[in-house]
Amino acid sequence: MNSLPLLPESGMDSIVAYRGTQPVTRAEFLHDVLALAARIPDTGHILNLCKDRYWFAVTLFAGICRGMLSVLPNSIAPEVVTGLGSELPDLVCLGDQPSSPLRLPYLQVSGSPAAISGAAPAVPRIPFEQRIMQVYTSGSTGKSHGHAKTFGRICQCAAAEAKRIWATTGQPCAVLGTVPFQHMYGLESTIFLPLLGGGQLSSRLPFFPADVFAALAELPAPRLLFTTPFHLQKLVDADIEFPQLAALVSATAPLSMELANQVEARLGAPVLEIYGSTETGQIATRQPTRHTEWETFEGIVLKQEQGATIVSGGHLESAQALNDVLELSSPSQFRLLGRNSDMVNVAGKRSSLAFLNQIIASLPGVHDGIFCIPECAQEREVSRLAAFVVAPGLSPNDIRSALRQQLDPVFLPRPIVFLDVLPRDGNGKITAATLTELIATHLA
Numbered sequence: 001m002n003s004l005p006l007l008p009e010s011g012m013d014s015i016v017a018y019r020g021t022q023p024v025t026r027a028e029f030l031h032d033v034l035a036l037a038a039r040i041p042d043t044g045h046i047l048n049l050c051k052d053r054y055w056f057a058v059t060l061f062a063g064i065c066r067g068m069l070s071v072l073p074n075s076i077a078p079e080v081v082t083g084l085g086s087e088l089p090d091l092v093c094l095g096d097q098p099s100s101p102l103r104l105p106y107l108q109v110s111g112s113p114a115a116i117s118g119a120a121p122a123v124p125r126i127p128f129e130q131r132i133m134q135v136y137t138s139g140s141t142g143k144s145h146g147h148a149k150t151f152g153r154i155c156q157c158a159a160a161e162a163k164r165i166w167a168t169t170g171q172p173c174a175v176l177g178t179v180p181f182q183h184m185y186g187l188e189s190t191i192f193l194p195l196l197g198g199g200q201l202s203s204r205l206p207f208f209p210a211d212v213f214a215a216l217a218e219l220p221a222p223r224l225l226f227t228t229p230f231h232l233q234k235l236v237d238a239d240i241e242f243p244q245l246a247a248l249v250s251a252t253a254p255l256s257m258e259l260a261n262q263v264e265a266r267l268g269a270p271v272l273e274i275y276g277s278t279e280t281g282q283i284a285t286r287q288p289t290r291h292t293e294w295e296t297f298e299g300i301v302l303k304q305e306q307g308a309t310i311v312s313g314g315h316l317e318s319a320q321a322l323n324d325v326l327e328l329s330s331p332s333q334f335r336l337l338g339r340n341s342d343m344v345n346v347a348g349k350r351s352s353l354a355f356l357n358q359i360i361a362s363l364p365g366v367h368d369g370i371f372c373i374p375e376c377a378q379e380r381e382v383s384r385l386a387a388f389v390v391a392p393g394l395s396p397n398d399i400r401s402a403l404r405q406q407l408d409p410v411f412l413p414r415p416i417v418f419l420d421v422l423p424r425d426g427n428g429k430i431t432a433a434t435l436t437e438l439i440a441t442h443l444a
Helices: 026-039 053-066 078-087 151-169 184-197 209-218 229-237 257-267 353-361 396-404 432-442
Strands: 003-005 015-019 022-025 045-048 069-072 092-095 106-108 125-127 131-136 146-150 174-177 200-202 223-227 247-250 271-277 281-286 294-296 300-305 308-313 324-330 333-339 343-346 349-352 368-372 386-390 416-418
Touching: 003 151, 015 026, 015 053, 015 184, 022 026, 026 053, 045 053, 053 069, 053 131, 053 184, 053 200, 125 151, 131 184, 146 151, 151 184, 151 247, 151 271, 151 281, 174 184, 174 209, 184 200, 184 223, 184 271, 184 281, 209 223, 209 229, 223 229, 229 247, 229 257, 247 257, 257 271, 294 300, 300 324, 308 324, 333 349, 333 353, 349 353, 353 368, 353 396, 368 432, 386 432, 396 416
Parallel strands: 015 200, 045 069, 045 092, 069 131, 092 106, 174 200, 174 223, 223 247, 247 271, 386 416
Antiparallel strands: 003 125, 015 022, 131 146, 271 281, 281 294, 294 333, 300 308, 324 333, 343 349, 368 386
């Protein structure tokens, strides 16, 4: 059977991670992985609850070594985990806290590295087609769905991402992320890219700009930051001189050209965007200040059939229909027009909710904002739109006047609901369930 090494070839003394300022060698990481793998009870499924990115990675790779499937739901709310427990009766939880609030078997991951003695451990080989994790969609467009990923395909994707990202940074980097590492963007970019693509993983998960500064300061140059448009805006607004970055990478939501230019001017580093999904993994990038079009990873091919865009090749196991509306200029280049589920029709005029959200959030005085459809609409034909905004000091007329300069009047929101904060998740998204609750509370 075709197999691959658990980690790519390099010296056992090479640095693969940083726990704070403490470097971790390849040998030390392997010792931690194999020591934990020996402690996991016999089971087929594990739920990784680690809050520290380093121990999350150790737990994930220990499960891979044991042939276990890591189940990574979009939420660890009790009702979600209860459902998983009913579906997977052998599910065991692993975490870096002393105990778990969940009513499932629990094993605490060690909080300190395993003691190293004797020769360096042998690197396990993993079957290419071994299923290593079940990742669930974010729920931003409806019900969350699980997708199984194999080790070989994950390795291929990490290699493709590394080739594209390192071409921009000039060399492999120490990688920091503000995004959760339980979902595909954070998994691929802050765990698999450094560990399988030649970089170094950071254990930190900062949120506020001051925390991002402190986490970056712990890392050696060159540094690479994976984040979202929501976090990028906070970094631009912060009165902080950040350590030098080789690049910043954004995903999970469209990045406006204005914000991309502000980030490059403010932080002195190029901004890249990554395009992908839970179903496909990452498949394309662009540098928005230089190119409006996206370019797929090597081997990834696009074609359009009956109004849908089909992606195949590269690390994909089979052809996959995309949920977005793309305009192809070649099999490897495209413009992103919006999500199929985002397209709305108001008085015969079409637009994308993602585009509208980008406009309202960029208005002067608006700290955050999102459009919504206040009533269920058949085939996305709606009579009116509404909006939730965080904009202290502004009135509804102020916002509508500013929007009128950029949008057709049919898309002006009525009503506009002012909130103290929008309930975004760690990826900067508002789930469909959360938006439905906001509509029920404020617009019923």
